[in-house]
């Protein structure tokens with residue numbers, strides 16, 4: 001029986017309204033909306049109001065404040081739960097996104113939110129923000145003279161500056177610097193306990209970050225021997241990004257707490273703060289498989305209390321610094337891509353020669369009784385033979401035949417109930433190539449450099465069964481400039497497009513092809529590439545020399561009124 005299509009099924013297929021796309025919805029008109037406490041705003045109305053003819057980055061400051069508070073509250077609750085009387089301070093890492101307006105929103109979300117910077121230029125940028133008052137600034141990265149000079153100026157301006165020592169060279173630079181006003185010091189330790197995740201290479205023995213065990217001892221000795229002991233307030237360790245495994249987090253927490261305690265016992269008795277870095281994951285695939293901030297904080301704190309089991313009351317940490325970046329920033333930006341062309345891989349008309357018609361008829365009959373993917377593929381490959389590709393006309397007939405046969409092949413796959421669908425199979429490849437006015441290199445570079453998945457969702461006509469799937473190609477002359485991966489969500493039955501492409505599976509997996517409601521109306525419509533707020537603005541490449549997209553800032557007030565503001569250069 002044909003599946004009844006409704007909004008809930010479409011939301012499930014795209015991951016809308018769940019996990020980290022919980023701020024998105026679909027309204028009765030089939031439009032993708034952004035849901036705020038006070039309003040539900042169709043993205044298509046934002047596009048109209050912005051009045052831009054092409055693609056743009058949509059910025060949603062409201063989400064930055066909401067997510068920052070969420071992280072802070074999760075850690076506060078976890079700290080309370082394990083019975084520690086310690087403060088929780090957020091230090092947002094500027095490398096994740098330095099969009100001025102988004103950072104101002106972060107600053108205004110709470111009077112004690114601070115920043116983490118990794119270079120003198122990032123520090124300069126932070127110091128140029130209004131309303132910074134006496135905020136915390138954690139200065140990480142390689143300590144050049146000019147960086148330390150700027151850090152000292154920040155101390156003099158009464159910011160709470162914590163400089164990390166992540167190498168012996170950092171130690172030498174900091175000891176040799178002629179401080180007139182001294183910052184606090186954090187010992188950044190190498191995270192020996194590798195936490196599995198996308199960036200697990202950033203941790204472990206071979207990580208480029210942090211002091212190795214012997215170096216920690218050397219640094220601690222130098223600090224206690226010199227005049228900087230009382231400035232060493234903090235130990236810091238970063239578990240990597242997109243951290244998924246909660247048991248590894250407990251180990252991480254235990255390790256940093258043990259080292260904290262040991263260093264105190266060895267004479268660094270001004271230590272009172274543990275900086276646990278960033279790492280809270282974003283559920284890019286919408287499968288609900290990632291750790292929530294609450295679970296993340298609870299597991300980490302469970303480990304911390306284990307590591308502090310032997311500590312006396314005076315030795316217990318008075319504060320925790322949390323450097324979460326990705327989780328706070330990812331939903332705050334999305335690329336709104338205008339579709340400027342739609343092409344079909346196969347001809348839109350069936351084969352016309354009697355020979356081709358006969359071939360299709362007999363192959364469709366064979367496909368109907370095929371019993372495996374291998375058999376289906378074998379039948380399709382018989383069309384690729386030389387006779388069908390000698391002349392232009394024979395190529396047209398071959399392509400028209402294949403256009404029909406791939407649909408029959410998919411239909412057979414569905415009848416056979418093969419799930420999850422086979423990967424890298426020609427007959428499941430999207431039929432349509434949709435050109436978007438954007439560059440993958442400028443807008444979602446992590447798609448290429450770390451194989452990061454980003455959800456792509458149409459903005460309108462989200463009603464009924466999706467017609468088919470597409471590849472979203474960009475405007476660069478680079479074959480890597482496309483995004484076509486799509487995460488098939490878990491469901492106890494396989495939903496299909498009108499042309500029999502699987503949209504769900506019993507075992508979530510990444511397939512190829514973005515579901516699209518209609519093909520006819522696609523040109524000049526828009527899709528969004530969501531969750532692009534973290535790292536994509538800061539790590540870009542100039543492939544094709546395309547200009548960066550303009551930004552449109554969407555602001556909402558408590559009474560539900562909203563406005564858009566176009567920033568031409570972001």
Ligand SMILES: Cc1ncc(COP(=O)(O)O)c(C=O)c1O
Nearest residue numbers: 238241278279280323324325326
């Ligand atoms: C030292 C440090 N702190 C914080 C972060 C932010 O991590 P995330 O964005 O995964 O929260 C990073 C990024 O890898 C980092 O290197």
